[in-house]
């Protein structure tokens with residue numbers, strides 16, 4: 001695995017691989033790697049002859065500076081993990097390499113970015129789309145791998161790629177969970193053992209809704225959401241930021257489940273914010 005820090009070096013390596021007729025797979029990450037990231041990397045390696053991984057904690061997607069500051073970072077551990085996989089190229093730029101001069105150009109997907117996460121993290125998706133667009137221009141991959149764990153992000157990026165005619169195929173990969181069902185996340189390292197049950201309340205609420213739909217045939221989303229919210233409400237220091245059932249394609253709220261929907265939520269423990277979702281296909 002080659003490790004580079006400069007944009008020009010990424011270009012050089014990718015050009016070489018392309019000359020050899022290799023398809024380029026790309027997995028953008030913010031590091032603090034876990035099994036969720038590794039599943040994306042494995043998918044790229046299985047489908048593409050040359051896999052590029054990036055690690056970059058993108059400052060412009062953090063609406064809360066304290067969250068940016070305390071975001072877990074451990075490049076040495078990440079590099080060791082990646083060496084065990086068949087990754088061809090790792091791009092770890094410094095912030096100055098990605099944002100060399102004051103940037104005046106941003107990429108914004110309106111509408112889809114303004115709901116759900118967007119309401120609680122203003123500017124977040126603008127930061128995500130801008131950096132992902134930059135990374136796509138740097139790497140120029142044939143395929144890029146994203147997790148359904150961040151369902152809204154995946155949908156927003158697909159829209160950006162479509163609207164801007166970016167020549168890349170976006171591949172969505174299933175959410176990887178820890179043994180008890182908690183979605184793998186870099187932020188899970190912050191969860192205190194005693195708070196595990198609280199952290200799991202969102203997943204338990206999503207599972208309850210799924211059971212009610214698939215086993216009991218309940219389709220009315222107001223009934224489903226009321227029940228889901230009651231599971232989280234049991235924990236007084238868990239703040240439910242949102243729990244919604246929305247259309248799988250356009251993220252608009254659904255009253256009665258008649259097609260594929262996404263059930264998404266965000267909770268806040270006093271010291272960590274967690275998101276999760278499930279897809280229900282009736």
Ligand code: AMP
Pocket residue numbers: 028029030031035036037039040145146147148149150173174175176177183184185186
């Ligand atoms: P991050 O480092 O959090 O920006 O995530 C990088 C990529 O990994 C994104 O496409 C995420 O959706 C994906 N990802 C994060 N957690 C998981 C997970 N538990 N399962 C699958 N993909 C994930």
